[in-house]
Each structure stands twice: as C-alpha cells, then as structure tokens.
Amino acid sequence: MVSVFLQFILYSFLGFLLEVAYAWLRGIRGQGRKCLIFLPLCPVYGLGAAAILNMPDLLLGHPLSVFVAGGLLATLVEYAVGLFYEVAAGVRFWDYSQQPGNLGGRICPLFTLFWGVLAIALVEWIHPALAPLLAQVPLWLVWVLFLVFSVDGILSLCLLHETGTTESLCWYRTRRQPGESV
Template sequence: MAWFWYFLFYSFLGFLVEVVYVRLRREPKRDRKCRLLLPVCPVYGLGALAILLLPETVREQPLLLFPAAALACTGVEYGAGLFYQRVFRVSFWDYSHLPMNLGGRVCPLFSLFWGGLAVVTLWVIHPWVTLLVSAIPPWALPPVLLLWGADTLLTALVLRRTGDTNALRWYLPPARRRTA
C-alpha cells in the first residue's frame, strides 16, 4: 500500500506547491485544493506515481528523467484536466492564455516545470517520503481510505451540482467565495 501513501503525500505536497505559486504571483484565488475537505491536488499525486513508474534506467539519469517526466506529467495533467471537465464539469486550471497550449489543459512552459519538479522530487524529496511511508502503521490505511473515499464522493456531488470549483471553498463567506 505504499503507492497509496505516495499518492496521498504528493497530492498534499502539490497543494502546498499551488499555494506557494499563487501567493508568489499574488493571484486572488489563494488556495487551490481540489477536494471539499482534504487539502490535496490529486493531479500531483498521479504525476508522482507516473514518474515513479518510469523505468529505473530513466529515473537514474537526469538527462533522461527530465524529458520523460515532463512528458509523463503532461500526459497526466491533460488526462486529469479532461476528466475534471467531462465528469465534474469544472476546470481547475486553464493555460489558454499561454502559447502552444492544448485545449487550455497543458502547455510547454508547464511541461518544463514538471520536468524540473520531477528531478527534484525523485532525487531530493522521494528518499525522505519513502522513509516516512515506511513508518506509517498498517492500521492507518482503512480510516484514511474511508476519509479519501468520502471526500471524493462529496467533492463529486458538489462539483456536479454547482459546476464551480469555488464551491469547494466552503470555509469562506459566500461573497468571497464568488469573487476569488
């Protein structure tokens, strides 16, 4: 079950990356969570799993890892964006304003970011994550899976009903939820 923990950890880490990114850019929507309750962005968890599934020979060579991870993560990002639009009727990101974007879901600039992030993730962060995951007791899995499943179901219901990612920001007053 290490794969589930990796997914969850990197989804949370991705949420933190998004928060830092929007604050540095001074964007009005200062949080970017993709679930109703949990502070996570699952596209990052899926991207991390895609990187971890690359062949070992690719993961060991930065000159191979960078382009392979950029392509893998871009594929994950495109698929996740398509899924969110088709199933939940929402879009969590839009690259339409950037050159050479593909349906606003992916673009070369962010593909480069994913390649660089992958190298840092595999070579610096993942060894620590592996240690952390190995320390999680087996009894923790069922309640966390239950929480994840409930949050996913609630998120799906809210997004399908409203068609608005701002609806996930239940902790804000209604006026701020609409404007940010």
C-alpha cells in the same frame, strides 16, 4: 499498492502547498487551490508523482531521462486529470489557453518544463528524503486515509457536478452579503 497510494496522498498534499505558495508569490488572493471539499489535496500532483516514481528503473537512473520522461508523463497525467474534471464534473481547475502551444487549455510546453524540473527534484531529493517516513505508516492508517479520501473524493465530485464551479469547494470562506464592504 499501499506505497503508491501513500505516494499519491503525500504528493497531493505537497502539491497543494506548492499551489498555495505559487498563488502567494504571484499575488493571487482568495482563490481556492485544492480539489476536494475537506482534504487539502491536489490529486494531479499525487498522480503525477506516483507515475514518475513508478517509471522503469532504466529511466529513473539518469537525470536527463527523468526530466524528459517525467515531464512528459506528468503532462499526460495533467491532461487526463483536466479532461476527467471537465467531463465528469463540468469544471476546470486550471486553464493554460493563454499560454503558447497549449492543448485545449489543459497542458502547455511551459508547464511541461516545470513538471520536468519537479520530476528531477522528486526523484533526486524529495522522495529519497520522505520514503523512509512513508514506510513507517501503519496499514490501519493507510485504510483510514483511503476511506476518508474516497468519501471526500466522491462528495467533491458530486458537488462539483451539481454546482459546475470549483468555488463550491471553498465552503470555509466567509460569505459577504450584497453591498457589504470587504
């Protein structure tokens, strides 16, 4: 269980970095890319990665099955996480409603393909390179990470529920006064 939690934390952080890079490449500025108040994490990536890495060995042994099963599994996780945030907090972190074949704006075929590609990269290269580092994390640090994540997660969910907007997580931005120039 400790290794699954560490996978979740690590890949939530790497997912956050991927989101920042994606926004930068697309020219999207000023939009928050994390899902917690303090920690720079995107839990959908961590949950998706942990689900993929813990698929049966039969599936993990073949790139095509990793692509198909990993893409579908991560898409299922994405749907569940999107639905959770909508129901529990009344917010949406992403919206694929403009994409063809989307399901409620939560998932779409294009991003299922992206998840499949990420699944192969994760299983074939990323996790084998990072697993030895995860194995070195001391148990006391895992407990600290768990406590910090839990507190941040609960506070974030309460704040999102109260405000109804993901912008509430961007407390670090300088607030401009009405009429003030950029």
